[in-house]
Amino acid sequence: DVLSTSCNFTADSIPDIIWWENDGDENFTAHTIDSTLSYVWSVFAIDMDGDEDIDVLGAAGFDRDIIWWENDGDGNFTAHTIADNFDGAVSVYAIDLDNDNDVDVLGASFDAGEITWWQNDGASPPNFTEYTIDDNFYGAYDVFAIDINGDGAVDVLGAAFDAGEITWWENDGSNPPNFTEYIIDNTYSGARSVYAIDLDNDNDADILGAAQGADDITWWENDGSNPPNFTEYTIKGNFNGACDVFAIDINGDGDVDVVGAADYDDDITWWENVGGTPPSFIEHTIDDFFNGAFAVYAIDLDGNDGDVDVLGAANYSRMMWWESDLLDIYDAGIASIDIPSIVHPDTTFKPQTTVANFGSETISFPVTCDIEPGGYNSTRTVQNLAVGDSTQIEFFTEFTFESGTYMA
Structure with missing residues (x-):
């Protein structure tokens, strides 16, 4: 299925969060989860309350809210507010940060320049306690979490648009955890997106970024030390208005490829990882007429062919997916x-x-x-x-x- 948000500036009857139900035959049915919010910038889907169905998280910028919607298992959703004073809420993510077997919540606040997390107490429905990771991260735009240094604790990554920063915060493993800041890059103009995955197949998490000001898709190689050192490599320069980046094995050849969206170039593109140390990438354009390309993701949407399709969103309420036949080609x-x-x-x-x-x-x-x-x-x-x-x-x-x- 697909979860989408419309950055609607007013609280009206226009759906802000929609779940598109996939019938398995490439047909999608829209279900409105919420139509009362203003400027819902980010959504995320995960089981929040441990009842084995998928709930929904959202960040609403104008409402300054972080909200989750509880799924009753029959496709009905009940809203629960986690935070109602999170200025310019722009990104939300969820993962177990404190290693207590429940899902905690991370958020990025553009206006306040904050990266924050909310600890889940494990109740049903859960209660949340707020902790600030960084309140000096100007123009915080994206947040992600993964174990960066290989110590078993989930660390936090952020992209800051105004500061031009890609940063990670080391989780010390305590409960609640304390976080130590490490700047990966502070000259990454207009940093919009951050992601992490093992790109070079050496069993540590490398960092990916998209920068709208620098017009770059970039990766930073993790050297595996603790704390790690990072070496910067540009995958694509002059990717004008680079907004989003994601990584997954797109062509089924066993290594991790990269996909990106560029607003000014109206472009959805993927870069084939062809191996090497460090890996080299070959560019493949998926669509260069997707006006205002804004977000990108990749997953097997048609479900019956075993390959990874690409999903994109663009300005003016457009969403599209591109069916892959790359496994047939290979x-x-x-x-x-x-x-x-x-x-x-x-x-x-x-x-x-x-x-x-x-x-x-x-x-x-x-x-x-x-x-x-x-x-x-x-x-x-x-x-x-x-x-x-x-x-x-x-x-x-x-x-x-x-x-x-x-x-x-």
Whole structure:
């Protein structure tokens, strides 16, 4: 199913939070959860009260509220206010922060510049106690939580638009926990979104960010120390109006890819992680005419094909999803690039590759060779490759290898 919010500036009858019920056949039915709030900026779905159904959390900026809606199991929702004086509530997230087996709540306040959490006491319905993590995080815009330093305690991440910061706060594991601030980047202009996942397959959590001012999608590599040091890598510069970032294995090849939304470019794009140390990324545009692209997420929406689809939201009340057929494409087989592992400097030749069709039908598809450094890019199209067949292709453009190390 899909949960959405409309940033409606007035408390009226227009639905502010909608649950779109997926019937499993790519049809969605709208159910209104709440239509009384103003400027609901963020929603999140999780079981808040331990009754094994999915409840809903929301951050309402103009109302200054953090609210959760209790699901009775029959699709009816009852509102419970967690906080009613959280100025410019812009982001909400939920996870067990104090390791007591219930779900606590995190929020970001843009106007107050705060990252705050509310401790769940485990009752049904739960009561919440408020704790401030940071009240000097100017223009707080996004909040996320994950174990950053590998000590078993859930740490907190934040993005601050005005301060241009990506920051994490270390959870010391006490109850309630104390938090120590570590700034990852304080020059990340217009930081809008933060996420964390193991991008380089080394068993620690790396950081992803989207910055509307810097127009960047960026990741910071965690070196695994405690506390970790971070090395910055730009996945995409000039991604104009970068608003949101998310990461998941999109193409089913076992590594984590990245997907982003850019408001000014009207763009939903994903970057294929092709491995390496650090990993390299190949850009694939999903939609470059999604006007005011604002948010992005990825999950298997059609449920019967096992691949990851992409969901996006844009200004002016538009929401769209793009069905993936990438697993079908990858059934064509893995391309083996015919380049020696060691070549003499100043060697020039045309790269070759062999592809095989391990799928269930005859297919045609493009094959692209990228070589970095050097900016080499050449594409050939394979036509009507039958099931079980393989073919070798030679790229038209020559490449000269100078002294150094290359990734093809």
